[in-house]
Amino acid sequence: MKDPAWIDLALTAARPQAMGALLRYFRHLDTAEEAFQEACLRAIRTWPDKGPPRDPTAWLIFVGRNSGVDQIRRSARNTALPDEKVLSDLSDAEADMAERLDSSHYRDDILRLMFICCHPDLPATQQIALALRIVSGISVAQIARAFIVSESAMEQRITRAKARVAKAGLPFEAPSAAERAERLPPVMAMIYLVFNEGYSAGMSNPDVAALCEEAIRLARLLQRIFPAEPEIMGLAALMLLQHSRREARYDEEGQVILLEDQDRTLWDRRQIDEALALLDKAIRHRKPGPYQVQAAIAALHARAMTAAETDWKEIELLYQLLEKLNPSPVVSLNRVVAFSKLRGPFEALTMLEPLADALDGYFYFHGVRGGLLAQTGETREAREAFGRAISLARSPAEAAHVRLELDKLREEATAIQ
Amino acid sequence: MLYAILCYADEEKVFAWSKEEEAAVMGRLQAVQEPLARAGKMGPTGRLMPTTAATTVRKGREEPLVVDGPFAETKEVLLGFYTVDVENLDEAIAFSKELSAVNPGSTSYEIRPFYVFQPGSSPR
Numbered sequence: 001m002k003d004p005a006w007i008d009l010a011l012t013a014a015r016p017q018a019m020g021a022l023l024r025y026f027r028h029l030d031t032a033e034e035a036f037q038e039a040c041l042r043a044i045r046t047w048p049d050k051g052p053p054r055d056p057t058a059w060l061i062f063v064g065r066n067s068g069v070d071q072i073r074r075s076a077r078n079t080a081l082p083d084e085k086v087l088s089d090l091s092d093a094e095a096d097m098a099e100r101l102d103s104s105h106y107r108d109d110i111l112r113l114m115f116i117c118c119h120p121d122l123p124a125t126q127q128i129a130l131a132l133r134i135v136s137g138i139s140v141a142q143i144a145r146a147f148i149v150s151e152s153a154m155e156q157r158i159t160r161a162k163a164r165v166a167k168a169g170l171p172f173e174a175p176s177a178a179e180r181a182e183r184l185p186p187v188m189a190m191i192y193l194v195f196n197e198g199y200s201a202g203m204s205n206p207d208v209a210a211l212c213e214e215a216i217r218l219a220r221l222l223q224r225i226f227p228a229e230p231e232i233m234g235l236a237a238l239m240l241l242q243h244s245r246r247e248a249r250y251d252e253e254g255q256v257i258l259l260e261d262q263d264r265t266l267w268d269r270r271q272i273d274e275a276l277a278l279l280d281k282a283i284r285h286r287k288p289g290p291y292q293v294q295a296a297i298a299a300l301h302a303r304a305m306t307a308a309e310t311d312w313k314e315i316e317l318l319y320q321l322l323e324k325l326n327p328s329p330v331v332s333l334n335r336v337v338a339f340s341k342l343r344g345p346f347e348a349l350t351m352l353e354p355l356a357d358a359l360d361g362y363f364y365f366h367g368v369r370g371g372l373l374a375q376t377g378e379t380r381e382a383r384e385a386f387g388r389a390i391s392l393a394r395s396p397a398e399a400a401h402v403r404l405e406l407d408k409l410r411e412e413a414t415a416i417q
Numbered sequence: 418m419l420y421a422i423l424c425y426a427d428e429e430k431v432f433a434w435s436k437e438e439e440a441a442v443m444g445r446l447q448a449v450q451e452p453l454a455r456a457g458k459m460g461p462t463g464r465l466m467p468t469t470a471a472t473t474v475r476k477g478r479e480e481p482l483v484v485d486g487p488f489a490e491t492k493e494v495l496l497g498f499y500t501v502d503v504e505n506l507d508e509a510i511a512f513s514k515e516l517s518a519v520n521p522g523s524t525s526y527e528i529r530p531f532y533v534f535q536p537g538s539s540p541r
Contacts, residue, residue: 005438006521013429055492217433223469227486236469277470281485 007047011040014057015137016221020109021061026068027172029116029134029162035068036060042067107225108174111183114222116165118186126161127190128197128211133158136214145207146197184226188235188291191218195239200394212243233282234292240275241298244268256401260307272302290326293318312341329358333365345375363392367402379409419460419502419534420509423527424516426496431522432467445519453501453512460500461536468494493524500534 015036022032039060053059117131125147132138132146144154175183198211219236226232248262279299282292297318304310319335332355340348349372352365359365370385386406393399434442453459468487475482487494499516503509506528513526 009430009433009438009521013427013433213435220432220467220469221429224486227469228484233469233485274466274470277466281470281472284483 004044004048007044007052010052010056011043011060012137014060016110016113016135017057017106018060018064019134019137020113021105022064022068023113023170024105024109024172025065026072027170029166029170031068031072032064033134034071035064038067038071039064108180110221110225111175111180111187112171114187114190114218115183116170118190119165119168120186121164121168122161124193126157126164128193129154129158130161130165131190131194131218132211132214135218138214142207146201146211184222184229184231187222188219188231191215191222192235192239192291194218195242199242209246212239212246215239216243228285230282230285230287231289231291233278234289234295237275237278237282237295238291238298240271240278241295241302244271244275244302250397254397255404256397258401259301260310264305267302275299275302288321288325290322293322293325297322310341312338316342329355330362330364333359333362333368337368340372345372348372349376361392363389363394363398365389366392367405370402370405374405374409379413383409418505418509419500419531420506421529421531422499422501422509422513422516423529424496424498424520424523425493425525425527426520426522427492427524428467428494428496429492431496434522442520442522446516449512449515449519450499453503458502460502460534462497462499464497465495496523500531 018039019032019036022035023029026032026035042063043056043060047053113135114131117127117134119127122130129143129147132143133140140155140158141151143158144151147154149157171179192215194211195215198208198213198215201208201211216236216239219232219239223229223232223236244267245259245262247268248264248266249257251257275295276299279292279295282295297315300311300315300318316335316338319331319338322331323335333352336348336351336355339351349369352369352372355365366385366389370382370389373379373382373385383406386402386409389402390399390406393402450459450462471485471487473484473486473488475484475488499512501509501512503512509528513528517523517526
């Protein structure tokens with residue numbers, strides 16, 4: 001544990017709980033962050049010589065709290081009178097360390113830390129950036145690289161997000177059971193946003209791919225504080241299943257390889273096994289939710305050793321259930337894809353028609369439509385649909401993939417001539 | 418004497434390992450086991466999934482209760498186990514010390530002698 005890399009890891013592992021506790025004491029994000037930062041600096045200075053403390057988290061909270069109080073006293077001397085409210089939770093400052101780490105706060109501290117990143121006024125990108133900075137402690141530079149923006153732009157974005165959160169008022173009262181339950185869905189959604197930011201970016205950027213791992217870590221953390229919540233198990237399972245395919249999703253040139261064309265031996269079996277175990281646990285609760293159903297769909301793909309063995313019938317049924325739980329045109333589109341595998345392109349195209357208005361601006365809709373049209377032999381219309389898909393693609397890899405489909409159509413046309 | 422060596426760890430730390438860190442630790446652990454394996458002293462070993470994948474069946478008043486997660490909420494959780502057939506406790510302690518030295522995620526190793534040991538019938 002004298003190796004700096006391991007100290008780093010201990011600090012990362014301790015961060016959510018320590019930051020959560022410091023935020024509860026100081027009721028101010030920047031003060032809590034500075035206090036945690038100071039505690040980390042002292043840890044890096046003292047742990048290599050003295051060895052790590054028995055409970056690093058408790059140590060960090062204790063040291064962070066003292067340094068935060070010092071800081072407030074110092075700045076209070078220079079400016080106005082100390083703000084009573086800022087120091088409101090410091091009355092037990094003389095109690096011993098074990099008592100300060102009252103475990104009853106543990107869960108709410110971490111949940112609060114995650115929850116403040118999900119303020120509904122914050123756009124998705126700011127929620128992700130804030131969570132990565134505040135909860136995960138990832139450096140601004142690294143977050144900036146993941147979003148492909150400059151460091152100063154990201155710094156500004158995070159500062160703005162923090163200001164907005166502070167203005168909205170941080171929720172410091174201990175939440176009731178009902179409030180706790182209300183906080184879970186936005187927190188889960190935020191974790192999934194972090195994951196998708198990494199998932200959709202592809203292989204090219206390792207800083208982005210690391211976001212997937214971070215999201216899985218956050219889901220495990222959330223599950224550990226809410227062990228009996230099946231949707232968290234579903235979310236963790238879903239992310240593990242999607243992440244298990246990372247080595248198979250792109251070819252050497254970085255082009256997307258569709259699920260049915262992937263080399264399934266490259267799928268990470270360890271992650272699949274863990275996801276299946278989580279899903280088993282979740283299903284026992286008989287409280288289906290969107291994450292569990294999506295994970296169940298992903299699990300059916302994971303269980304099929306070849307694309308031909310995919311249980312499309314069960315998948316189509318699960319999409320029907322998902323349409324009920326979480327109606328959205330995108331879910332319906334996915335159902336159409338499953339349906340087409342069962343009943344062929346003609347019936348699927350009929351099912352697709354009513355979605356056209358809602359999904360006209362969606363890359364995947366035109367890609368699916370083009371694919372189905374190509375299967376029916378409507379080459380000209382298929383080409384138009386693929387062209388529309390390319391114009392809507394969000395990444396070069398997506399566009400390249402559709403171009404490949406277009407090339408195939410052209411080759412077939414030439415072959416016929 | 419046949420011992421179980423139960424490895425406890427802070428799972429927040431262990432499951433935050435990067436792929437490279439994980440591979441490095443696994444390689445070092447493998448190296449520590451090498452001499453015992455060559456001497457024919459290593460029995461079955463196992464590494465467990467995180468406690469988020471765990472379920473506990475507890476005695477209830479009437480029916481047993483099925484609870485999500487581990488039995489007790491503690492920072493240190495069972496991470497995996499080794500079985501070793503060694504001369505004496507000293508050898509088991511020496512082995513555990515070596516494991517501990519190369520696994521920064523572990524917090525303790527509990528050395529427990531077996532009363533009964535059955536390799537089982539599962540092909541895996």
